Amino acid sequence: MPKVKEFLKNHKQFxxxxxxxxxxxWFAYLESAITTNYHVIHTALDDRIPFCEYFVLPYYAWFGYVGVIAVFIAIKDGPTCWKMGMYLLTGMTIFLIISSLYPNGLNLRPQVFPRENFCTALVxxxxxxxxxxxxxPSLHVYNAIGMHITLCVSPLLKNRxxxxxxxxVLMLLxxxxxxxxxxxxxxxxxxxxLMAAIMYGVSFxxxxxxxRSYKAKEKSVKTGMQI
Structure with a gap:
């Protein structure tokens, strides 16, 4: 326990x-409560996008992508982690509020798969x-974009x-x-x-x-008082 306390003391971002x-x-409640009487999200472009089960692989890769980057940044780059946390937590809260006030869902899933294979079984x-x-909005998309932004702004990966x-590539997939x-x-x-673009500007x-401006002013005031 002392080691855990020491770790958290030095890594408050966790x-x-x-x-x-x-x-x-909150999300579990929404999943159980919103089963009928919701607005169906649909556009004509959805019907032009074919079902392709092989995309389930990058879809599931999201879990590792988000998890690995989040933990790595939390351990190695505290300042960037706080920015990432602001981005993720604010966006996820906005998503929960939208889902609570505007129940929504899809009717896009195929009733019958065009073929049977390992990937269709996963789907x-x-x-x-x-x-x-x-x-x-899609949290899968929002969080994936956030992870890529985090990697791009972290000084740890400046020249990588x-x-x-x-x-x-993985984010786009x-x-x-x-x-x-x-x-x-x-x-x-x-x-x-759209939400990712806005929250990037706000959080990062x-x-x-x-x-930084507040800390600079605070430091200036303290310096003036000492003089």
Whole structure:
């Protein structure tokens, strides 16, 4: 326990993980409560995107992508972690509020798969456990974009172009996967991209700049008082 306390003392950013105790029960309630009488998200473009079960692989890769980057940044780069945390927690809270006030869902999933293979089995298993409700905006897309942004802004990876390029490719595949396995509408994805752009500006630029300005003024005042 002393080692854990010492670790948390030096890595307070890990306390951001406590948000799971807010998000998990709230989302679980929405999943159980919103089963009928919800607005169906749909656009004509959704019908032009074919179902492709192979995209389930990058879809599931999201879990490792988000988890590995989040833990790595939390351990190695505290300042960037706080920015990432602000981005993720604010976006996820906005998602919960939207889902609570505007019940929504999809009717895009195929009734019959065009073929049977390992990937269609994975998609079928996912359909059984993940309801087609609470989809706007897509957190799968929003969080994936956030992880790529985090890698790009972290000074730890300043000159690691190959890692950033690989991250970009995986992030784009994850975004596309949500539409090709019919987990999200184009509208969900567009909304997630818009929210990501706004929250990038707020979490990674505006707030850090405001904090630096505040600390500079505070330091100036203290210096003046000492003189």
């Amino acid at each position: 306390l951001l993980g406590l948000y799971i105790f807010i998000y998990a029960p 079928q298993a996912m359909y059984r456990t993940d309801t087609p409700t609470n989809v706007l 172009r190959k890692i950033k390029a690989g991250s970009l 994850i975004v596309l996967s949500t539409m090709f396995i019919k987990q999200h509408s184009v509208i969900d994805v567009a909304a997630a991209c 630029i505006i707030l850090p700049r405001a904090v």
